[in-house]
Amino acid sequence: MGHWCRICGSIRPNEKFSGKGHRNHICKACSRKPKEEIEEIEQREEIFNYLKQANISKKNIARLETLTCSSNKKILELATIVLEVARIKPNKKRRLKFLAKEHGKLLLKLEKSGLIMAHHC
Numbered sequence: 001m002g003h004w005c006r007i008c009g010s011i012r013p014n015e016k017f018s019g020k021g022h023r024n025h026i027c028k029a030c031s032r033k034p035k036e037e038i039e040e041i042e043q044r045e046e047i048f049n050y051l052k053q054a055n056i057s058k059k060n061i062a063r064l065e066t067l068t069c070s071s072n073k074k075i076l077e078l079a080t081i082v083l084e085v086a087r088i089k090p091n092k093k094r095r096l097k098f099l100a101k102e103h104g105k106l107l108l109k110l111e112k113s114g115l116i117m118a119h120h121c
């Protein structure tokens with residue numbers, strides 16, 4: 001039996017986790033990574049999750065606005081795309097079809113950034 005690390009995304013033996021790491025789902029090796037690196041993985045995950053939700057709420061949109069001010073260019077880019085999607089079509093239902101019809105450029109951005117994967121799982 002092991003424990004799942006949400007940073008490296010793998011199941012690792014329990015002894016690879018400290019008490020705090022166990023709670024936070026971060027193994028000892030990953031907890032030694034630079035803060036920026038951990039933050040990037042977490043925020044990337046967070047942004048993907050917004051697209052997986054049935055609806056992106058106003059609160060989520062406010063959070064995405066904050067993320068578009070990130071000093072991390074990758075996070076800034078992803079947040080900008082998802083924010084645009086959230087404003088046009090917060091509901092997941094038929095979102096891709098709608099974007100394909102009305103907002104081809106935005107759909108292309110979803111494809112290029114890999115964010116479109118959030119719609120397939």
Ligand SMILES: [Zn+2]
Nearest residue numbers: 005008027030
């Ligand atoms: Zn790890």
